[in-house]
Structure formats: C-alpha cells, structure tokens
Amino acid sequence: xxxxxxxxxxxxxxxxxxxxxxxxxxxxxxxxxxxxxxxxxxxxxxxxxxxxxxxxxxxxxxxxxxxxxxxxxxxxxxxxxxxxxxxxxxxxxxxxxxxxxxxxxxxxxxxxxxxxxxxxxxxxxxxxxxxxxxxxxxxxxxxxxxxxxxxxxxxxxxxxxxxxxxxxxxxxxxxxxxxxxxxxxxxxxxxxxxxxxxxxxxxxxx
Numbered sequence: 001x002x003x004x005x006x007x008x009x010x011x012x013x014x015x016x017x018x019x020x021x022x023x024x025x026x027x028x029x030x031x032x033x034x035x036x037x038x039x040x041x042x043x044x045x046x047x048x049x050x051x052x053x054x055x056x057x058x059x060x061x062x063x064x065x066x067x068x069x070x071x072x073x074x075x076x077x078x079x080x081x082x083x084x085x086x087x088x089x090x091x092x093x094x095x096x097x098x099x100x101x102x103x104x105x106x107x108x109x110x111x112x113x114x115x116x117x118x119x120x121x122x123x124x125x126x127x128x129x130x131x132x133x134x135x136x137x138x139x140x141x142x143x144x145x146x147x148x149x150x151x152x153x154x155x156x157x158x159x160x161x162x163x164x165x166x167x168x169x170x171x172x173x174x175x176x177x178x179x180x181x182x183x184x185x186x187x188x189x190x191x192x193x194x195x196x197x198x199x200x201x202x203x204x205x206x
Contacts, residue, residue, distance in 0.1 A: 002026055002148045004138070006067070006155035007118040008038040009055055010125070010183045013199070014163045018151045019122075020199045025135040028152055029115065033059060033067045038155045040114050042183035046089045049176050053082045053183075057114050068115045079107040086185065093171050095192035099128055125184055129196050151206055165202050 003022035007029075008015060015038075019025050033039065040055040056073035059065060083104075090096040106124060111117040126133035144150070153161065163181040168191055170178060179186075187195050 003151050004148045005151050007115055008155050009040055009118050010042040010121050010185050013181050013187055014154050014204055016184050017199050017202045017204045027135055027137050029068045029137045030141040031067055032064045033070045037157055044089050044183055045170050045172055045179050045186050050179055070114050071112055072114050074110050083107045090189040093189040096189045099188055102128055161205050163205055
C-alpha cells in the first residue's frame, strides 16, 4: 500500500520501515509547519544517552507557513555542531568510516528550505543502501486521507507512539541499554549493509 509521510531530518527507523515496506512513498508538502516535531530534529545515541540534533529554522507562530516554505537559519554554524556530535557518538561504530564520506556533503552545503534539505538527507540514505528512491508529493492537504496509509504522525515528537524494534548492537548500549527508534544514522553506522534486511523485518505501529 502507498504510505503518506512527512520528510524529516535524517528520519527515524520507523520512518524508514514505513518507506521500505510501502508500494509507493508520498510526501506531505501541503500542510502548515508545526514546531517540536522531527521535521527539523533527529535523535542519536551519544555518550550520555539520547541526544536530539536540531536544525535551526526561521519560523513565526503568528504567520502560519506551509512546511515547504520554512527556511533554515543558515547563519548559525549548526552543521559543524551536528557533525561533531555524530563523530563523538559513532566514530567507534563498525560502519562510521564506511559511510561518513558519503554523508559529508550534507554538512557542507547550504540549502534554503528545511523540506528540501530533508529530501536530500533521505535520498542520500537510500543511495548508501543502494536502493532506488522514488516518491511523489501531495497536491492538496487532506486531514483524513482514505486511499493511502497515513503515517504522518511519525513526525510528531509530542505524541510519539513508542515503537519497539528488534535490538541491534549500539555503541553505548552497555551503559544505557538498547534505545529504540533513533535516527536511521544510528542503524546505518552500527549495522551497515544489514540495514535493509533489518528494516524489512520490523513491524510498524501506527
């Protein structure tokens, strides 16, 4: 079945489970932007536990903006900060060195909108997995779509449904145990080429 999703920043494992198990991916581009979601945030496993990496955006609550119109606040050196956090968290993981050179351009380019940047992040992960990345975009907003699986709620960090996925080895799991449903980067750096098989074997809760 087709699946409807928000394009988020280095999406969660749940997002990628939904994408890989779908017949076709449709990205929501016609909604109003909402703060405190994974549109501009991803979660990684750092030395002190779960760490959120936030992309700064230019957004005013007073004037509602379409998600596709929200700009990144590129005067802040956020890309370097995110890269340093990833290096600190994953430099000892099995596949960090294997993938980091492919990911580096994302931490060097300046992209205007957060949606455009998120689509680049998703496309590059698909490329790392050597999988085709085809999708379409919505042409109108539907609160309750009837002909497609609605997985837009996966982007909502405030009403997040706890996803219980199979354990895999994580860098700091001896300190804090297994942390589920982090950014796809956590799975990629730890599992490498096994990422696709892992994603296809998981059950998603919506």
